[in-house]
Amino acid sequence: MKQTETKDHAGLAEDFIKDEERVNWHDGALWYIREKRDIASKQIPEWEALREAASQIKNNVISNLHDYLLQFEANLTKNGVKVHWANNADEHNAIVYSILKAKGITEMVKSKSMLTEECHLNEYLEERGIGVINSDLGEYIQQLDNEPPSHIVLPCIHKRKEEIGELFHEHLGTEKGLSDPTLLTRVARKHLRNVFLTRRGALTGVNFAVAETGEYVVCTNEGNADMGAHLSEVQIASMGLEKIIPQKKHLSVFLRLLARSATGQPITIYSSHYKKPREGQEMHLILVDAGRTRQLGRTDFRNSLKCIKCGGCMNTCPVYRKSGGLSYHNTISGPIGAILAPNLDMKKHADLPYASTLCGSCSNVCPVKINIHEQLYKWRQVIVKEGYAANTKALGMKAMAWTLASPEKFSTAGKAGRWFLHNIPFVVNNKFNPWYKQREMPEGPKESFAEWYAKNEK
Amino acid sequence: MTTREQILEAVLKNQPESMPLPDIGMFKGGDDDTVRKYIDIFKTIGGAAYLVDDLEVVKSMVAEQFDTTKRIATTLPEMQDIAELIAPAIDPHLYEDVELAIIRGHFSVAENGAVWLTEEVMGQRIIPYICQHLAVVLTAESIVPTLHEAYERIGLGDYGFGGFIGGPSKTADIEQALVLGAHGPLTMTVYIIR
Amino acid sequence: MFVTGYIMTVGLFIPCYVNQFYPDAAKATLQLLQKLGVEVVYPAKQTCCGQPMANSGFAHLTSDCDALFIQNFAEFDYIVAPSASCVLHVKDHLHSAENEGKAEGIRGKIYELVEFLTDVLKIEKLDAVFPHKVGIHHSCHGLRGLYLSQMTELNAAPFSKPQQLLNMVSGLEQVSLDRPDECCGFGGTFCVAEEAVSVKMGKDRVTDHSKNGAEYITSSDLSCLMHLEGILHRNKSKVKVVHIAEILNATV
Structure with a gap:
């Protein structure tokens, strides 16, 4: 994988923004999806009530997860699916490897699964001689470029078609300069069809797992999950514990919300309900913790586990649109990534809750009503208390708090902004201040309002 | 302690006090003109839908709309004169060159264009995904307004595999340009029998 | 009154x-x-x-x-x-x-x-005059925190308190924007900690106002306006910022 982890979000975003034409395109493309989401959601009069119902169903899930997991497991077993449990990425990867190895499988096809990205499954298997091909077109393109997905729904949204054409030229031998999206898609279709037809092992993610019936639902637009699964001898599904929903009928609520929130489509083209293995096929399901039980124990952050991975918060987030998903240096980027990631590694992801203006648009589009921007604020408090804020920032804040808590210090701090010009981070008056790089300072007036008031109004 | 026990114990320890499930019984669609709504929505998602009198009409439309010199597979016995019957037990890979699959849909959903199919009507699970073109036949009275009625109808479901399919496979992964025919069918046609 | x-x-x-x-x-x-x-x-x-x-x-x-x-x-x-x-x-x-x-x-x-x-106060009229084209910048805290206006993300009836007041100002023409409630990128210390993103967000807000003909950008938050003004001044734009109180208090 390309290494992008030496810089923090601000640094990586700055690099992304240098190509302003690309940023404008990226921003516009994602805003267009936000607009499609608005149109789709406004065609459903009961939209807000559906969000509330989805939120309540997920609240019920996270508060009864133990029993639902047992019920789901029992039903899977009854349906003939082999159930595995994994504490972490390594255990998950080892389970996948052992399943494939037992069948002598050396090549696997995988549909979109953020969990396996999080676990770095591909690298793990490749190190052990098992090839993996990502079959979602966007993920396939990212794999060719040896780069992680930048968006959970639109993995290569940061790339221009000419760059994709170049990758296809290099890896698939297409004609140089070919950049027409339809033609490129046809090339990938042909190439991947051969992959589907020759892979004996297929892995998919899971969108919803129904405790009541032991079936799981996988949603795609491309049909890649089904092409892989129905042609395989061994079908593996990897899911985070939080993907459970209680009853079959709850799918109606979630499937009405998911695609409309994600892309503005009324439903994904394929919503596949996998219940029992095909005659002669093996079906495995891996339940993965990887930090989820820890997040479940964090009162302020547990409801981040309600996420159904629609990506709506990314599309609406102006910071995401201007900075690109890779600047979040985490598998799940954007606002939801910024509240999930600190749970996994607080030190490494201490910058992410700060990669937001706390504008709150994310919470409003969230189909399961996660209070994302409030959690960003709360993570900042935790990160500071745990000692992961930069020291200089901590000292400056203490000085500011000390001054602002005392009216005497505040007023003797100087006339008309002198204190401010030295102490408030956004107006510190020197050429090293980032404010001044592309913005003028506010003009200091002759007198402050307090000074004027003392003269004129008392 | 096994991994399973460790995880279940951690979940039990960390999960909050139980919160109730909401009643979702109030969500339902209107019954007015679901057929027209279905056809309109299905067109907007890139599909083609036709209201027809009977299977004979379907047959003649298929002959007009598709290349019948190529391989056509079906689960409908009535279509046997223009298509081969799908065999449930053979290797699914053998269907890789199916040009057109004609199958029956249980019902469809007006609000989103999706058709509900189970492996029983697919013949083989792979059929509606591997074919180049997909044609589904269903009855007008089977169309339901929303997914709420749809799941009411499906119930717990006695199937090994089932799925909603709502149009030709698509992708917009390259610069958000919509391309129909990603990995699954390039087109999807629904024939609705009055 | x-x-x-x-x-x-x-x-x-x-x-x-x-x-x-x-x-x-x-x-x-x-x-x-x-x-x-x-x-x-x-x-x-x-x-x-x-x-x-x-x-x-x-x-x-x-x-x-x-x-x-x-x-x-x-x-x-x-x-x-x-x-x-x-x-x-x-x-x-x-x-x-x-x-x-x-x-x-x-x-x-x-x-x-x-x-x-x-x-x-539930005021219904004002003696204010401000004969200019004005774009409203909804601060996120005003919009999504205090509900001064309906939020575009929601499927809910529209309203806007600042607009309601500006409608009482004679001579004022409100311009409509391509993205009526997008964040400007100030964000407190975000504006320096994430300088590049902050400025890009601000530039794009300014462009939305200027291309839709605003002479003034107004808001109920001066922090947003300070950031937008810094960008406008640096780029020698003719567009000015003004706090909504100054418009509502303006006379000929």
Whole structure:
């Protein structure tokens, strides 16, 4: 994988923004999806009530997860699916490897699964001689470029078609300069069809797992999950514990919300309900913790586990649109990534809750009503208390708090902004201040309002 | 302690006090003109839908709309004169060159264009995904307004595999340009029998 | 409209940076409230609501700031400030270990200027004149925190309190924007910590206003306007920023 982890979000975003034409395109493309989401959601009069119902169903899930997991497991077993449990990425990867190895499988096809990205499954298997091909077109393109997905729904949204054409030229031998999206898609279709037809092992993610019936639902637009699964001898599904929903009928609520929130489509083209293995096929399901039980124990952050991975918060987030998903240096980027990631590694992801203006648009589009921007604020408090804020920032804040808590210090701090010009981070008056790089300072007036008031109004 | 026990114990320890499930019984669609709504929505998602009198009409439309010199597979016995019957037990890979699959849909959903199919009507699970073109036949009275009625109808479901399919496979992964025919069918046609 | 006799006493909270950099907006707030028959008192010992610390993750350092705020403002009928962001911070985060009752009282009676005019004074007309094309910048804290307007993300009936007030100003023409409630990228310390993103967001907001013909960008938050003004000045734009109090207080 390309290494992008030496810089923090601000640094990586700055690099992304240098190509302003690309940023404008990226921003516009994602805003267009936000607009499609608005149109789709406004065609459903009961939209807000559906969000509330989805939120309540997920609240019920996270508060009864133990029993639902047992019920789901029992039903899977009854349906003939082999159930595995994994504490972490390594255990998950080892389970996948052992399943494939037992069948002598050396090549696997995988549909979109953020969990396996999080676990770095591909690298793990490749190190052990098992090839993996990502079959979602966007993920396939990212794999060719040896780069992680930048968006959970639109993995290569940061790339221009000419760059994709170049990758296809290099890896698939297409004609140089070919950049027409339809033609490129046809090339990938042909190439991947051969992959589907020759892979004996297929892995998919899971969108919803129904405790009541032991079936799981996988949603795609491309049909890649089904092409892989129905042609395989061994079908593996990897899911985070939080993907459970209680009853079959709850799918109606979630499937009405998911695609409309994600892309503005009324439903994904394929919503596949996998219940029992095909005659002669093996079906495995891996339940993965990887930090989820820890997040479940964090009162302020547990409801981040309600996420159904629609990506709506990314599309609406102006910071995401201007900075690109890779600047979040985490598998799940954007606002939801910024509240999930600190749970996994607080030190490494201490910058992410700060990669937001706390504008709150994310919470409003969230189909399961996660209070994302409030959690960003709360993570900042935790990160500071745990000692992961930069020291200089901590000292400056203490000085500011000390001054602002005392009216005497505040007023003797100087006339008309002198204190401010030295102490408030956004107006510190020197050429090293980032404010001044592309913005003028506010003009200091002759007198402050307090000074004027003392003269004129008392 | 096994991994399973460790995880279940951690979940039990960390999960909050139980919160109730909401009643979702109030969500339902209107019954007015679901057929027209279905056809309109299905067109907007890139599909083609036709209201027809009977299977004979379907047959003649298929002959007009598709290349019948190529391989056509079906689960409908009535279509046997223009298509081969799908065999449930053979290797699914053998269907890789199916040009057109004609199958029956249980019902469809007006609000989103999706058709509900189970492996029983697919013949083989792979059929509606591997074919180049997909044609589904269903009855007008089977169309339901929303997914709420749809799941009411499906119930717990006695199937090994089932799925909603709502149009030709698509992708917009390259610069958000919509391309129909990603990995699954390039087109999807629904024939609705009055 | 009330013309004689004071109906209430309002404590005027002028956020620290407004006091220092935008005294005209503060004066306009004071004069506008006075014109509407409200007795206004500006407690001299006020400093800041503590938001810059809290939003950076240092909420635990704000207790002295909170205590001072309570000392300054607990006794008024209402507290009004020309800043949605600071008002929201007080509403959401002001607490007191010693006197939580007073803190709660303040959280319930603090208003941003626009909502004070529309919801408490319920004004229906104004004698203001501002013959210009104006674009409204909805600050996120005003919009999604104080619900000054309906949020475009929601499937809910539209309304806009600032628009309602600007409709009372003669000569003023409101311009419509491509993205009516997109964040400007100020975000407190975000504006320096994430300088590149902040400026890009600000530039794009400015472009939306200018290409739709705005001569002025107005808002109920000067922090957003300070950021946008910094960008406008650097790029020598003719578009100006003005706090909504100054428009509502403007006469020929």
